[in-house]
Amino acid sequence: MPANLPPQYLEAERRYREAKTTPDKIASLEEMLxxxxxxxxxxxxxxxxxxxxSKLRAELQKKKATSRKSGPGHLKREGIGQVVLIGPPNVGKSMLLSRLTKANPLVADYPFTTRTPLPGMIEYENVQIQLVDLPPISREYMESWLPGIIKQADLTLLVIDLSAEDLLEQIETVKExxxxxxxxxxGKGTQGGASYKKTLIVANKADLPGSQENLTVLQELYGERYSIVPVSAEKGINLEELKNQIYNALDIVRVYTRxxxxxxxxxEPLxxxxxxxxxxxxxxxxxxxxxxxxxxxxxxKDKYAGQMVHRDYILQEGDIIEFHI
Incomplete structure (x- = not known):
């Protein structure tokens, strides 16, 4: 080491050698330089x-990138499709997640109990579908990372309180x-920079007074654009039909190999x-x-048993395929 290095340099070098974290090491090296x-x-x-x-800065950048990927803005996909629960506060999304999966979210009567993505798995016959409860959407507050997760999902379930007087306002506020x-x-796909998400309206609390009258209005106003599924998460009403609608909306076919x-x-279907x-x-x-x-x-069901088909044959739900190579 050159003899003309000042005491301040030697002190910074000591801090560098004692540093436990990458940011501290970077700070000491910058001071030494x-x-x-x-x-x-x-x-x-x-x-x-x-x-x-340079090496330490690259390591730090890599750690930050990894942290972003595994944080709330990115959710690991599992099962045959990723479905998200969205909606205003207190519409029963967490209860739905609990009823449809084995997840155990916090369920309470006060709003904003969900703060992070809460995933669970729907068991549908011989496949599994990932269902994710997301924090509520309102003018008061919305998590900044929430749109990113909605965009990556295969299907959106807009959950509303079917018994609420402001039912229509709930829907339009979330959409806006x-x-x-x-x-x-x-719809679905991306056009003009906007992400179009295939959506089902899940009309929860269908067991409460006033819900049937509201359902009639809801179907008149939104029935042509959306599939509407009335359910009661608390009473367990119509949940099997909801599972069927979710599976059908994913546009998936199960095929089997032999x-x-x-x-x-x-x-093990594909x-x-x-x-x-x-x-x-x-x-x-x-x-x-x-x-x-x-x-x-x-x-x-559309072919004779064991019928030979061309390479471009379109598979149907439940088909069994035997490859010859």
């Missing part, structure tokens, strides 16, 4: 410190707030988007299937 005399005798040391500083975040609760001469495995063909199914199993595939046989 600022204090160090700049002349030919310190060129090698300057280069070494800059190299260490999300429209400001470039989210439209109709090896020649073997039975199909009905416990969940494919509607419109998928034989090649799509093969590629979902292995990327080389398309090149190696000679032909396939199909067992299904």
């Amino acid at each position: 600022a204090i160090m005399p700049k002349h030919k005798g310190t060129e090698k040391l300057q280069a070494d410190l800059k190299k260490r500083l 707030i999300l429209r400001e975040a470039r989210i439209e609760l109709e 090896a020649p001469g073997k039975e199909a495995n009905y416990n 969940a494919m988007k509607k419109g998928s063909n034989v090649v799509d199914v093969g590629q979902s199993i292995h990327k080389d299937f398309a090149e190696r595939l000679k032909f396939a046989r199909i067992w299904g």
Whole structure:
């Protein structure tokens, strides 16, 4: 070490060696570089410190990026589809999550009990669907990360209180707030920078007084644009129908594979988007299937048992496919 380094440099170097965190190490190195005399005798040391500083900054940036991905703005997808529960405060979203899955969210009569994404898994026949309860949406407050999770979801469930006098206002307020975040609760896909989300209206508290009259109004005003499912999370009313509607809205078909001469495995279906063909199914199993595939046989309600089909045959719900390569 050059002998002409000042005491302040040596003190900063001591702090660097004792630092336990990456930000503290970076701060000490920056101080050392600022204090160090700049002349030919310190060129090698300057280069070494800059190299260490660059490495630490890269590590810190990587940690921040990882933290963002695993934070509230990003939710790991599970099952055959990701479905989110949205709505104004106190409409019973947490109770719905509890009834439809094995999750145990905090359920209370006061608003804003949900502060973070709460995922659970719906068991639908032989597949699972991820259901996520999100914090409420209101003019008073909305979590800044919430629109990001809605945009990544496959399906949105707009939960409302069917017994509420301001029922229609609830719906329009949520739609307006999300429209400001470039989210439209109709259709699907992305147009003009806005994300269009396929949406079901879940009319909760259908067991309470006034709910049936409100349901009639709701169907008249929104029935052409949305599927409306009246339920009671508290009483467990119509929840199986809601599961059916969720599955159908995901536009998924379940197909099964079998090896020649073997039975199909009905416990592990392949969940494919509607419109998928034989090649799509093969590629979902292995990327080389398309090149190696000679032909396939199909067992299904629209085909004779074991009928040979072309590579572009569109799979139907419940089809069994046998690949020959």
